[in-house]
Amino acid sequence: MSQLRLSRSELPGTRFTFGVALPLLALLVVGLTFPLFGGGYWGVIATRACIYWVLVAGLNLVVGFAGQIAIGWVALLTLGAYTASVLTAGNVMPPLHPYLALAIAGVVGAVFGLIIGLPALRLRTFYFAITTLGFATIVTQVALAWQSVTGGGVGVPGPILPEPFYSQWGFYYFCLALAAICTWMTANIAASRFGRALTAIRDADVAAEACGISKPALLAMVFLFSGAVAGVAGGLFASLQSYITPDAFTIDLSVLFFIAILIGGQGSILGPLLGTLLLTVLPEFSAPLVAWSTFLYAALLLVIVLAIPGGIAELLDFKNRRPLESGRAIMPRPELLSRLLGTAKGRSALTLDGVSLSFGALRAVDELDLKIEPAQVHGLIGPNGSGKTTTLNIISGYYAPQRGAVRMNGAALPVLAPAQRAHVRIARTFQTPRIVGSASVLENVMIGATIDGMGTFVESLLSLPRHRRDETMLRERAMQALAAVGLERLAEVRADRLQHSELRFTEIARALTLRPAFLLLDEPAAGLSANEIAQLSALLAAIARAGTGVLLVEHHAELIFDVCDRVTVLNLGRKLAAGTPAEIRSHREVVDAYLGA
Amino acid sequence: MVESIVSTGLAIGCIYALIGITYNVMYSASRVFSFTAGTLGMLGGILGALFIARMGMPVAAGFLLALAGGALFGLVTEIVAVRPVLKSLDQHLYVLSTLALALMVQQFTAIEWGTEARPFPRLIDIPRGGFDQQFWLPMLACAVVIVGLELLHRRTLVGRAFLAIAEDTYAARALGLPERRLRMASFALAGVIGALAGFAGGQMLLAFFGNAPLLTFYGFVPVALGGMGNNRGAVVAGLLLGLFQQTANFLVGGIFASVAVFTVFILVLLVRPEGLAGGVTPRRV
Secondary structure, rough: OOHHOOHHHHHHOOOOOHHHHHHHHHHOOOOOOOHHHHOHHHHHHHHHHHHHHHHHHHHHHHHHHOOOOOOOOOHHHHHHHHHHHHHHHHHOOOOOOHHHHHHHHHHHHHHHHHHHHHHHHHHHHHHHHHHHHHHHHHHHHHHHHHHHHHHHOEEEEEOOOOOOOOOOOHHHHHHHHHHHHHHHHHHHHOOHHHHHHHHHHHHHHHHHHOOOOOHHHHHHHHHHHHHHHHHHHHHHHHHHOOEOOOOOOOOHHHHHHHHHHHHHHOOHHHHHHHHHHHHHHHHHHOOOHHHHHHHHHHHHHHHHHHOOHHHHHHHOOOOOHHHOOOOOOOOOOOHHHHHHHHEOOOEEEEEEEEEEEEEEEEEEEEEEEEEEEEEEEEHHHHHHOOHHHHHHHHOOOOOOOOOEEEEOEEOOOOOOOHHHHHHHHHEEEEOEEEEOOEHHHHHHHHOOOHHHOOOOHHHHHOOEEEEEEEEHHHHHHHHHHHHHHHHHHHHOHHHHHHHHHHHHHHHHHHHOOOOEEEEEEEOOOOOHHHHHHHHHHHHHHHHHHHOOEEEEOEEEHHHHHOOEEEEEEOOOOOOEEEEOOOHHHHHHHHHHHHOOO | OHHHHHHHHHHHHHHHHHHHHHHHHHHHHHOOOOHHHHHHHHHHHHHHHHHHHHHOOOOHHHHHHHHHHHHHHHHHHHHHHHHHHHHHHOOOOHHHHHHHHHHHHHHHHHHOOHHHHHOEEEEEEOOOOOHHHHHHHHHHHHHHHHHHHHHHHOOOHHHHHHHHHOOOHHHHEEEEEEHHHHHHHHHHHHHHHHHHHHOOOOHHHOOOOOOOHHHHHHHHHHHHHHHHOOOHHHHHHHHHHHHHHHHHHHOOHHHHHHHHHHHHHHHHHHOOOOOOOOOOOOOOO
């Protein structure tokens, strides 16, 4: 057990580590020394790249991390540009100081980021993509029509920053500084519980819910942040252009932002940064490329989608191309569980009282009573279609029972609120493992305890002490869980490189990281070898010994009779029998209906 | 005034409905919403103007060639942007691949055809007057497509195979239906319908590359409100959209009419994400 007490610097993990920071720092050095090499027009290009990145960095959290297809983000650039310009031009009200105008542009951007973004909670992918596109068109049209404020087609002058940021290089350094800050902030988020939760929403939204991640709250924060930086970027853009008209904000620009992220690769900071630089600079090499730039971007997007869905980030991911050791075995160490889970503190049982649910004429679950005791393994068996998984989905809040209730500590658990289950310490696994393939095994397991972090989104953004404490705590707990299920050697490996059995144990580790009072397992032995099933059996027994109540839905009779304290047999949604494994094994009807002679 | 609002509104509504049907035909065959639906409408108008006005072909020849161009682009969409990503439908890569293809065609058109809106030739040589051909041609096209699709689905074996694929792709394949060829045929058909929308509406919308994003958006509204894959819903919603837009156009002016349409669209979707006609939420767990 002692080797688990690693010092902080030895702990592997998702921190914003030196290895991650190195290429970004190198780019910053290039940016800082850029005025020594180029000048004139290239200075404008470099400034533009910085401004674009301020926007793309924020959008990257929406598109690259949360996986929301937000195409029309140019709308926020437009809003920010006009807000900053109109407020400093003084054609509507007394002119404001440029910095104040930039800040207000950020606020306006944040508000509209939320407004554009929120439909993502209700609408499916393509619907959301279309609405963002529609929003981008509308904003430009309003800018054109609202002549008294925006100057219509004639336009309005952009804000002019005072010295020392008035000169070309002064303004460049101002934009570079903002770009660097945005890079730092989004990298902090990427390496925080919020960043991991976003990727979980993207790749495994059902599992994210089961881990207690509230999609609306999280997305709202991300849209606010992304909108704010887009608004500021708009103000800077207007300043760089020195005069803005609606023509400056074409859909092509939106496409550039969006495609830069996908070319860079989802779930990466460096990739989209390189993508932004590439797309900004590429058309400058020859005149025909300017006219054909959107065509080029679109063609690049098509190639990326069809050939390298991981983008530049995947090409640069050398670490995960090293072959994994073959013939590796999962070696759980159940003795480590008592430290992770603590000891039982006299919790009460999880009960189902007369729960019924029909799908049309099919009675999937019919008047089911069930009592899952703490510190016991309760087996739920029955033929296919007998209602096992439906029962599990009712307990974990995905289905609402038409009659009856699920109770814990005497109180009925809310229905259709799967994200609430983690808060009462109910964790679960799935029939097919639901894992974030592009994240490391450790990151996946850390997602399990997302709700135990104390820091807020802003604290993570700025990497304040509470955020760092959260990360250390989550990482330590996840490593304990991984060691207990025997996967700690794979902690740093991308999860989609694992074998099926390893994914099953990863899911169990993720559930254990929550320190669950009750653990619901949906056919955990499916696809495991005999040896692995024996390991699983020992692990489940140890979990129960540590005080957690386990509900085991399983077909594998040997595992059930080996590890369960009590067994309930379902048939056609009804309880056919209940009792100790010995009683069930000799129950006549059960033998006839299910086990066979 | 009312007369003009109604005739313009219904005509535009028919074009939107046709683009909506284009979305639906592609969706039924593949479960894919394609950003190329509006591009097809844009191509119909531009190809018509190219063949008839610029190259001086007879109207009938230009019409057939424009439709053939639409069918060809439909096939290209299927091969390039849809088939390769069908295996991973839940990752929504099709949104990106069809968007990429739509943008490429749109930009190509902008450069080769120009960014100016050019006039579309008058198709039938009769004097202008009251209820002009630019209004009744889209309506006629819409009626022909609706009746044609009904007949296709009810009377022909191929049409029933389309319905089978739309209902359950796996079961259809298990029955031995040539799923891939039917899908390609559906995309070609969608191409014809989309190009027909642009061709019939050419005199109203002109031959303009910017019609692509416009039609992609306004053509999707009937699909979203009428229910995915529901052609009758698309026609009703399309006509309502056209009337609403023209009324708003008259009352508050063109640009704020777009804002009104967009706002209503978003609000309706937020209240009824499955569209006004309803639908089923797929099982998640």
